[in-house]
Amino acid sequence: MSNEIQAAGKGLTRQIIWRMILTFCAALASPAAAQDHQYSAEQIQAGYRIYVGQCQLCHGFNGDGIARVSLSRQQFPRAVTDDDIRKAITTGNPAGMPPFALKAEELDGLVAFIRSGMDQTGTGFRLGDAVHGKTIYQSAGCAACHRLDGKGPRTAPGLDDIGFMRRPGQILTSLTEPTKGTMPINRPVTIVTTDGRTIAGRRFNEDTFSVQLIDSQENIRSIQKSDIRRYDVSMTPQMPSYKERLNEADLADLLAYLVSLRGK
């Protein structure tokens, strides 16, 4: 047992060294993509409290109180990196934002809260190397079910704008606990119509009288509930959990890649 652990430890050391080299190389090529950031639940929650007290008055409950700025969706006039956000907070700007004198850990909290997509539930997450994350996306099999850049099936939710539509914490939960993280509308459904046809698919929308979906042959359909004999919604998504399939670093890299997908 101990040998195995040692071996694993050596492997891990090698991996870390390689990663440092890769990270260094990537850093030269793309400084933003190479940042490895851990945002803890404690930081996000602390940031939320500071936000309510100091920022919400102007930036609003959803972070969209100032024109052309959406803090929850990472839309800033200038800031790109976390340090840019820190600087924007501490120096203010001529457009009317005053400078805020905050301690380093308070700034860390605010940055974490903003980067979390203003996640009041405070789900901690780590963003690794998005460039490496793209290779994980291919090797882990994501592309077998999800559509991206015009390739792949449409039966699972497309991921072109996943980093814009969902918070990092939500994407992480979908990767590690898909049953918990799946949006209810994305649960697999099976419908048997009154004329005996069986339709399996994924919903787009539903109301009192009808359901809109894409079926397993990629037809988009709107079905009246009065035409449905049996309607099953599965609580078990087809997506497997990547909690054990990927190590922590690869998961952080994949998450960074998915977060970087913000639509065309």
Place this chain on the structure above:
Amino acid sequence: MLRPISLLLTIFALAFTPALAQVTSQRLERAASEARNWMTYGGGYDNQRYSGLGQITRDNVKKLNQVWVVQNQVPGAWESNPLVVDGIMYVTQRPNDVMALDAKTGRLFWIYHWAPDPGARVCCGSNNRGVAILGNTLFMGTLDAHLIAIDAKTGKALWNTVVGDLKSGYSITMAPLIVKDQVLVGVGGGEYGIRGFVAAFNPQTGKETWRFNVVPGPGEPGFESWNGDDWKTGGGSVWTMGSYDPALNLVYFGTGNPGPDWNPAQRPGDNLYTDSVVALDPDTGKLKWHFQFTPNDGNDYDSTQVPVLADMDWNDKPRKLMLFANRNGFFYVLDRVTGQFLQGTPFVKVNWASGLDKNGRPIPTPQPAGMPVWPGNQGGTNWYPPAYSPRTGLFYFSAWENYATTYRREQAVYQSGRLFSGGAPGGISPAPGAPTLGIGRRGPIDYWTSEVGNGATVAMDPHTGKRAWSFSQYDVTDAGMLTTATDLLFTGGREGYFYALDARSGQLLWKTNLGGSIVNAPITYEIDGKQYVSVIAGNILSTFALQD
């Protein structure tokens, strides 16, 4: 010689032509019996939203046709409640515009525009729920807590009074209430540590005549229900319409949550008169009685539903009652003369209390930290106005079912004008361990599905406290109610459907897809012998009548 007489006759004729009659306070007291008009928020001071009009029936309702549409030029939920007086409709749009239009054709006469101070703070959007009318004057409260009188014929402002300090988080979203010769209005700001109040104003001058503080100060009754200085930031907003009983000379208002919203441990005591209904003397503003639904509330159960006044036999004796479906999940019947609790029953799943004692006080069952509380933060029902039909004896309202919220509760630090919430809802959660979900689902796509709750139109039998029927909707609903002398019930929901149901059975008789959320209640009126039904859905105000 004949000239002066004919002039006199002309003056006499003009003065008594109904179409030109002024909206006097006497006329407002009889508003419910003047079915061709919709002169107060709820169609009458009892807020029954019951119309005596009967041209549209259960048999012909399928022939309803859209006759005109007005499009709102402003984004955001359109929560306004139109008034119709002698063929003219008065309706507000965000943030504080008033429009006068021909209720027969939808053509506009004028728009009055007020730009509220950008410093105005509102928790939940730049909402306004409408105007009140007295004489030839309209009255509107504004987001920056002004009360403005507007000439109903020209749309020009007559006076403009500051009601509350916007920098401290005071705002007005409710439509004012005319009682006799006064304009009554309350303030919002329950998430900003305000000290809520209702105030009365002179309609000619805008001068304040009295003020009732929802949170009592030192020396006032109820002050003992607060600890230390907590009362100074105790909340107790008043943001929906009150009711008025002219015979009893009492005016009734539901009151909002205590502050900070989600941390009751920070403000020990019952926190009177938050989450209550208060009965006031409209001449003086003095408190006559109160009933508190949710003492020391920690779940934001504002009791700002519109109080519905109804007279009916109770235990075989005629009684003056108040019907009240509360955000906290219980339906209440009160004696509106004394405030006595007569009955209270849960109408949705409730786990914050195990029930009510004989006085109507809840038996609290606080849930462990982070566990779901039923009903959730938006309540079993909310501000959307209910209806009562004296014909069916049923009380109609929108309910949110199978819906819970988890909370984070923490110490709040008061800073003037800033959020004073004591934590936050942690999302909607239908069951422990289920996904934590946001509430932002006002768009046309229901990503969250019925897993986090669904809506229902509920017909409550006040005598039993049980549902006579309910009409389920897949998405939740913020729609108010309208019922008629032909036993129709008009309502809608977030999905954009506008419904006519059989008020006796709940059977769906007619529906149309208006494509946007219905977030207040329909109204009905009559012009030149034709009955119209108007409803706001999304960004349109749509009016229907029977096909010729």
